[in-house]
Amino acid sequence: MAKRHFTTVRQLERNFKKFIGLSPKEYSNIIRFQNALATIKNSDENRSLIDIAFECGYYDHSHLTNEIRRNTGLSPSQF
Structure with a gap:
């Protein structure tokens, strides 16, 4: 993705965090x-x-x- 936008990985991470408010990894974990x-x-x-x-x-x-317990406080069987 960084190559496609002609930037470095670190610069991409900084811009992502600036505009989204999360790092790309944090955002990816939320979506997953x-x-x-x-x-x-x-x-x-x-x-x-x-x-x-x-x-x-x-x-x-x-x-x-x-991850389920950390994010919701519930166990998977409670869903």
């Missing part, structure tokens, strides 16, 4: 979390949490579970 949460809410009960975690880019189900 929202996608995972929507997938959990809209999936049938036969779908395992590990499948959802891998689909949404998490390393394993505990990584996803920790």
Whole structure:
């Protein structure tokens, strides 16, 4: 993305933070979390949490579970 906009990675990060208010990594984590949460809410009960975690880019189900608890204070089974 930096090459496409003829800038450095660091300059891109600074501009992203300036205009969006978050770093690109923080923004990416929020979007990934929202996608995972929507997938959990809209999936049938036969779908395992590990499948959802891998689909949404998490390393394993505990990584996803920790993100859900950190961001919502709830466990995945409460959704």
